[in-house]
Amino acid sequence: MKRRWSHPSSVLLLLLLVAVFLLLTLLRCPLRHAQQACADDDAGSYAVDATLAELAAADPAASAVLRAAERLLEGNLTRAPPERRDAAVRGLREWLGRQRFEPQVMAELVDLIKRPLDRWHYGVGAGATDSDDGRRPYASCAVVGNSGILLAREHGALIDGHDLVIRLNNAPAGAGRYARQVGARTGLAFLNSNVLSRCTTAGCRHCRAYGDRVPILTYMCNAAHFVEHAVCSAGASAPVIVTDPRLDSLCARLAKYYSLRRFVRETGRPAEEWGTRHEEGMFHYSSGMQAVVAAAGVCGRVSVFGFGKDPGARHHYHTLQRGELDLHDYEAEYEFYRDLEARPEAIPFLRDSGFRLPPVVVYR
Numbered sequence: 001m002k003r004r005w006s007h008p009s010s011v012l013l014l015l016l017l018v019a020v021f022l023l024l025t026l027l028r029c030p031l032r033h034a035q036q037a038c039a040d041d042d043a044g045s046y047a048v049d050a051t052l053a054e055l056a057a058a059d060p061a062a063s064a065v066l067r068a069a070e071r072l073l074e075g076n077l078t079r080a081p082p083e084r085r086d087a088a089v090r091g092l093r094e095w096l097g098r099q100r101f102e103p104q105v106m107a108e109l110v111d112l113i114k115r116p117l118d119r120w121h122y123g124v125g126a127g128a129t130d131s132d133d134g135r136r137p138y139a140s141c142a143v144v145g146n147s148g149i150l151l152a153r154e155h156g157a158l159i160d161g162h163d164l165v166i167r168l169n170n171a172p173a174g175a176g177r178y179a180r181q182v183g184a185r186t187g188l189a190f191l192n193s194n195v196l197s198r199c200t201t202a203g204c205r206h207c208r209a210y211g212d213r214v215p216i217l218t219y220m221c222n223a224a225h226f227v228e229h230a231v232c233s234a235g236a237s238a239p240v241i242v243t244d245p246r247l248d249s250l251c252a253r254l255a256k257y258y259s260l261r262r263f264v265r266e267t268g269r270p271a272e273e274w275g276t277r278h279e280e281g282m283f284h285y286s287s288g289m290q291a292v293v294a295a296a297g298v299c300g301r302v303s304v305f306g307f308g309k310d311p312g313a314r315h316h317y318h319t320l321q322r323g324e325l326d327l328h329d330y331e332a333e334y335e336f337y338r339d340l341e342a343r344p345e346a347i348p349f350l351r352d353s354g355f356r357l358p359p360v361v362v363y364r
Contacts, residue, residue: 048348049261051271052257052260052261052264052271052348053253053257053348053349055256055260055271055272055274056253056254056256056257056260056348057101057253058256058280059249059252059253059256060280060281061280061281061282061283061284062248062249062252064281065220065221065222065223066096066099066223068222068223068224069092069095069096069223070096072092072223072224073089073092073093073096076089077089077092077224077226077227079224079227080226080227080230080231081227081231084227084230084231084234085230087230087233087234088226088227088229088230089226091226091229091230091242092223092226095220095223095226095242095245098244098245098246099245099249100245100246100249101246101249101250101253102246102249102250103246103250103349103350103352103353103355104353104354104355105244105246105247105250105297105353106247106250106296106297106350106353106355107297107353107354107355108244108297109244109247109294109297109298110135110136110137110297110298111135112241112244113217113241113294113297113298114137114138114298115135116215116239116241117187117188117215117239117241120215120238120239137297137298137299137300137358138163138164138298138299138300139163139299139300139301140161140162140163140164140299140300140301140302140303141162141163141164141165141166141295141298141299141301141302141303142158142159142162142164142165142166142183142302142303142304142305143166143168143288143291143292143295143302143303143304143305143307144159144165144166144167144168144171144173144182144183144305144306145168145288145304145305145306145307146168146169146171146288146306146315146316146317146318147306147307147308147309147313147315147316147317148309148310148313148314148315148316148317149306149308149309149310149313149317149364150178150181150182150305150306150317151178151181151313151317152310152313153181153363154180154181155181155182155183155305155363156178156179156180156181156182156183156184157183158183158303158363159182159183159185159303159305160183160184160185162303163187163299164187164188164295164298164299165183165185165186165187165188166186166187166188166189166190166217166291166294166295167186167188167189167190167210168190168191168287168288168291169190169191169192169195169287170189170191170195170199170207170209170210171316171317171318172209172318173185173186173210174210178317178318181317182305182306182317186210186211186214187214187215188214188215188216188217189208189209189210189214189215189216189217190216190217190218190287190290190291190294191207191216191217191218191287192218192219192221192287193218193219193220193221193222193225193228193229194221194222194225195207196216196218196225196228196229196232196240197222197224197225197228200228200231200232204231204232204235204237207232208237208238212236212237212238213237213238214238215238215239215240215241216232216238216239216240216241217241217243217291217294218240218241218242218243219242219243219247219248219287219290220242220243220248221284226242229242243290243294247290247293247294247297248290250293250349250350250353251285251289251290251293252284252285253348253349254285254289254293254336254347254348254349254350255283255284255285255286255289255328255329255332255333255336256283257348257349258329258332258333258335258336259274259278259283259329259332260274261332261335262329262331262332262335263277263278278326278329279326279327282326282327283327283328283329284327284328285328285333286328286330286333288307288333289333289336292304292307292337292340292360296340296357296358296360297355299358300358301358301359301360301361302358302359302360302361303360303361303363304337304360304361304362304363305363307333307334307337307362308334308362308364309330337360337362338362340357340360340362341360341361341362344357344360
């Protein structure tokens with residue numbers, strides 16, 4: 001006859017051991033998963049999603065601009081005034097010849113942007129700008145956006161205290177209505193070429209909202225605008241510099257990458273469906289974004305003002321416009337600015353450029 005194990009203390013001890021084992025297992029599993037999640041978050045925060053990076057490289061809008069540019073070059077830019085046609089064709093040809101993705105352009109921006117400005121301001125020759133002074137970035141730069149949030153703060157004196165003040169698309173500044181909020185000084189006007197083309201119809205002087213001695217930096221939205229560039233570059237006024245196409249390509253990838261990432265996070269849909277929300281043929285980075293990236297290449301310290309929105313603020317501080325343009329993903333660009341400020345080492349493409357980004361402060 002089998003002996004039964006029926007001692008009460010033995011049964012209770014066994015049940016207690018099983019309960020302790022189950023409790024430890026339950027406690028350990030969440031801890032292990034939490035630790036793994038933290039590790040994944042730490043790795044993911046600095047990891048570039050290869051799929052998003054590949055998709056960000058596709059830029060139908062830029063491809064359409066390049067095809068149109070090639071046709072214009074074949075036609076010899078006949079819409080240009082005869083006396084400026086050679087200059088327009090030369091500018092367009094050089095621009096087409098520099099079309100490639102090369103994030104290392106960041107290290108060349110002092111030569112491409114600052115040195116021409118130095119030559120204009122100080123009248124130094126090309127040889128003189130090869131000195132250490134000529135190759136040194138501006139100590140500090142303020143990039144002033146056009147958001148209505150500027151009216152809620154009086155940053156004017158702070159903005160004017162920077163070595164270089166960059167303003168966008170001829171937004172008003174000076175010792176007038178907005179001086180206390182946006183400042184009065186301007187060292188560089190950043191215009192997209194659509195703005196340059198529109199204001200040129202009334203004469204180039206209308207494109208120089210800050211005076212003839214303030215240089216203009218413009219990026220080409222349309223290759224036909226090399227005509228306006230050639231016309232407005234003539235004479236004794238400050239230079240009109242076209243952004244290097246490699247900088248354009250870098251900004252395009254950054255804007256699309258952050259937009260793709262935001263789309264996937266907010267919708268849970270595959271990144272390949274991003275085009276259902278954004279029209280790829282029109283999607284583009286904003287003027288402000290490219291101005292910030294350019295400033296990061298030519299300045300030892302960058303301050304950003306007037307980028308962002310508030311429910312009670314207008315889209316632009318100087319107009320009644322409240323709506324945003326569909327061709328930009330401003331929320332994605334705001335995420336880019338936050339990374340630029342707090343963790344620049346996490347920014348795709350820029351971190352592979354070999355260029356050390358300066359400190360960036362975004363005033364909100």
